[in-house]
Amino acid sequence: MLLLKAFVLGIVEGLTEFLPVSSTGHLILVGDLLRFSDEKAKVFEIVIQSGAMLAIVWEYRVKFARVLAGLARDRAAQRFVGNLVVAFIPAAALGLAFGKLIKASLFHAVPVALAFIVGGFVILWVERPSARDGRRARIETVDEMRWPDALKVGIAQAFALIPGTSRSGATIIGGMLFGLSRRAATEFSFFLAVPTLVAAGAYDFCKNRALFAPSDLDIFAAGSIAAFVSAFLCVRWLLRYIATHDFTLFAWYRIAFGAVVLLTAFTNIVDWSAG
8 A cells, every 4th residue: 555655656746846836735735645644755755756857867868968978178068067056056055944944834735735826826927928928038048048047046946945836837937037938947947856856855865764664665666666757758748838838727727726725624625634
C-alpha cells in the first residue's frame, strides 16, 4: 500500500512540477487524502522532485552537455551557469532562513488553497489581453539573459516558498513580467529547477535521514521513477502548448481547485488531516 502511495505521489509530482499549478500544493493535498502526510512523507515528497528534475536533464541533455564541455572557455556557457547560480540564491537563502517556519505554518490544506486562488488571479492579471498586447519581450531566448534578468527571476522564485504558489508559475510569470518571452521564461524555469530541486531534496534528506531506513529505498525508487516519466511527458506537452496558448487555462484551474478545497474543508466533506 505504501508503494502504491509513493507511485501516485510520484505521478502527481511529475505532472505538476513544471506547470504553473504548484507541485508542492498538490502533494500536500494528495498526501492528506492518502493519509501519507507525516514528517517522513514531507521529506519523501521533496526528495522525489529530483526524479522530475532528471526529466529536464534528459530533455535538454544536448544543451547541458554543450555547457559542461564549454564551461572552461565558452563565455555563453559560463554566463548560462552564472545565471542559474544568481537565480538560485534568493530562494535558497530565504528557504534556509524561514523554511522551518513556513513548513510549520503553511503546509496545510487551507493556506495552500488560498495560495492556489491568489496565484490564479495573478496569472489572469498578467495574461489579460491589454497587458499581453502592451508587453513586448526583449529577451527571446535563455542565452540572451544577463545576471540582472536572472536575479529578478530568482526573486520571483522565492515567492514559491509559500506552498500553493508554484515554483514554475512564479518563475515563468515573473520572467514574462521582467521582459522574457513566454518560451524563454518557461525554459529558464525548467533549467532553474535543476539546482533548486537537487539542493532542496539533498538538504531535506540529509537533515532528516534518521527518519529513513534501507527498506525505504523501494518507495523512493517508485516515486522518483513515476515522477521522471510523468514529468518528461508533461514537459514535452507544455512546450507544444505554449507555442499557441497562454496560461489562462491554468489560472482558472488553480481558482477552481482552490475553491473546491476550501469548500470541502469548511463543510467537512473532506477531512483534510493537515488542515
